Amino acid sequence: MSGPRMTVVFATRDRATLLPRVLDRFAELQSPPGGWSLVVVDNGSRDRTVEVLRSYTDRLPLTALSCPQPGKNRALNAALQHLQGDLAVFTDDDVLPEPDWLVRLRAAADSHPEADLFGGTVLPDWPQPKPDWLCERAVEFSVLYAQQRRPSGACGFADIFGPNMAVRSAIFAAGTRFAEHVGPDDTNPLYAMGSETELLRRLEGAGHRGWFEASACVRHIIRPEQMEERWILNRAFRYGVGEGRHYAGRRSVGLLVRRLVYGIAARGSALLPPSPRRLRIRYRDRWLAGVAAGRPAARASPPSG
Structure with missing residues (x-):
């Protein structure tokens, strides 16, 4: 049974060591009805990332693009003119999809024409056992x-996460783009998080509806340094910066008092x-500092510790 094609997109930078593991898993994907293509945008890598991508062109329906100007969202915007089919699937360069991932997303999109935005399950792929202090009671x-x-079911923008996100291509054909002032940017190690959230919030505000498909699953590779407290606190600050920018027009009652406490x-x-x-x-302290820094006229200060 044939159907409309779908395109998977992700940006990458300096991931020559990790990409083979990721692309090997992509090569094991079951093809959905109508087929699929893969667009990967190199965002100014300084290692062998480009060579790695070229080595997979005979194993994957892969188009490799270049966007040397730093910024993940700039790279994603560069990929939009290369979309094929009716569904754009976005993920990251450190994701391991289950073999039926695209089949499940295709079925969800076909079964729910009322929805334009789709999300799926994201599970951590741990490199080692977690220490006792790193638990969901804390963060x-x-x-x-x-x-x-x-x-599975109807969902809002906050239920859809970047490593496992699909949007009907017609939305981008109509002119929608990712906001380039948020998201990973090599020129600013304390960038504001929330690039996919910003896009999805904007689309939901314009009336687009979402659907969450629990059976469409990917695993997110966790690097050892991402289990260290310093990395966690830096991420808390960046998350706060993103929240401060998204809600810049609102007054946060007691923000100064909470920061002090x-x-x-x-x-x-x-x-x-x-x-x-x-x-x-400590996480809450750095998040509040980020919220304050993300507001207009605020100057971001580096996180402590």
């Missing part, structure tokens, strides 16, 4: 590692051994 793994688990608590907890409570306090 949201959805923020840290893009973990997302929920039942958590700042004092964070300095005290830093003297204690690692624990879920210590991580929760």
